[in-house]
Amino acid sequence: MATITQIRGALLEEAVLFLLNKIGYDTIDLNRAPRRDSEQMRSGHSGLEVRGRGTWHQIDAFAIWRHSPAFMYPLKLIVEAKCYNARRPVGVEVPRNVIGVLKDISENYFTLRRRQGRFHAPRYNYAAAIFSTSGFTSGAIEYALAHQVFLIQYENVPAIQPLIDAIQSFDDDCLVTTGREAISATRGILRAWLNNLELDQRHEYALSQRGIQLLRGSVTRACRNIRGSYFGMLQGRWPLHLLMDEPLPPAAFEEDSISCKLLGEESGEWRFVPMYAERGGERWFELEFSLPPLVAELVEQNWDDPVAVAAAKQQHFSYIDLSGVIGGVRRNIRLELDRDWLRRYLGRRDF
Template identity: 25%
Template sequence: MKEHQAREYIFEEKVKKLLQDSRYISIIEEEVPGRSGYHDIHAYGRINVPTAFLYPVRIICQYKYYAKNRVELNHIRDFGGIMADISEKNYTIKGEAKNIPDRYTYSGCFFSATAFSRDAQEYAWAHNIFMVSLERIGVMQPILKKIDNFVAGLSESTINNITKQELLEGYEREVEEESVMPEAVIGIVNGVYPVMIMGKKDWLKPVLEEAENSEIGKVYIDSVYRSENQFEANFELNFMESSGEFSVPVAVLEKLMEREDNNTRDHVVFNVDIPYVTKKGRKIFISMEVFVEGFNRGDYTNKQISFFQL
């Protein structure tokens, strides 16, 4: 394998663990074939909260961990081809003109340790591929650094000859990360776009407690801070003594602003729904409303005060 592949294998395992621990997605380790064959997809995510009028949802994920480079258009385009081939398997004929019984709704998500180029973002939006970048997520940086240091410490000969299983076992054996492993949940921004909200261990606990005490399952976030570069916007949500953060690609941000069904109210920055399965197996939705009431508008820049301002 190559150095970037070694990073990606470990990165994939960390992201899959975060997804599994989110209580919304279960990771199923199983080969996922397409119409033309296999595409090196060895696992998929199963949504734990079923949705009516859709076949069971399977999340097909791609994982990239470049040292410095962004995810470019060709990477997203290649993944789009894989998603199309996997989805088309639903329509193949089996036996005597018989539709196959195993039907699913496939959705693609591209996880990256670095940002997505603007062209990649536009293509992904057009082809229903979701993007999650962890480049600007502060609580994820210690994990990424540990992956970097571990792979950098391997000799060229070792990287060239080691198997994926040996690599992962070596990392788990030699690297201690329990103290810095973040906690993540899946959120849905304004009912449209999924994000991975991450914070330190147990950051979500007071949010869950507040939502369960609310008659409508809603939590009002105390404050929000937004920062942005040319590729993505990062949001930090603060509630009581805890905080969580997530990023949204700027092209996606613009699409969300332009949607006809954008009905954001005055003073509300945005709404994030969190589908969640409790430890007792109860399926719930938590709604986090992020607003700036109680703060002076002059304390914020335009980009901080509203999710829907350019």
């Protein structure tokens, strides 16, 4: 039987997939997948299944990056999301399960034909990210980082809080059926409404009228109201989801490197803003974010790691490489930040 917590997690996963689409990821749907992927994906009893080296794995939230760089296989991303109640962080069992799946499907090599026989080769690079509305335990962070699984948390991020509140209001009264059918139905309905896809009418029979109205109304509306969604890598290795109610203004990015400062000491709602722009002006923006405390400590302690420092000047500046659409154009931007910001974040954040 599916719990309401599992269903809320599924709804958050669909919202994350929608936000990932804004920067260049496409949700993998078996019905629209290329024929060459048929040997590694199938429709299982409870949804999409992906073939690993040892067995098949159910992966409900799966995305592929549209723009593969040179010298890399296309990137596929496993998305796992948990929408727990406040003060219940994600424990180590979640990354442990994700890592097992990631390892198995990464080691599944496929047969390629040539004139004189066959040989085995990889077809994709695989990565995994875990998203949480309530943070992570220290054990979960350490285990995930050790196995290169990315962690994103949404605590104290105003731009996404209406969506979290809407998902949290989805309760047992929203359901008619139980089990995996309920998860598939809620996931399918939200995916269809967010992406203007044809709705499978069978899914509606799994939800009460209240559930249907909640998904069609407040959940869909709150997700679409996040018009600025950008993913970045702090120091080239630590992921951040940077959010805004409105898209980034093109006028602020005439150059590819922007100096920023940190705000949020008083409220605890942290955001990066441009160093040389006036509030309310055409170049002003506020990118909201949340960084797990242990990750912030690790970044601070390893600041001058030569692997993470791409050039001498970065020994004095933190940087975030941000990817997203700005003014209708896909951009890769570097936000340069005074080194002091991280110490302020660590010193003032209420852990």
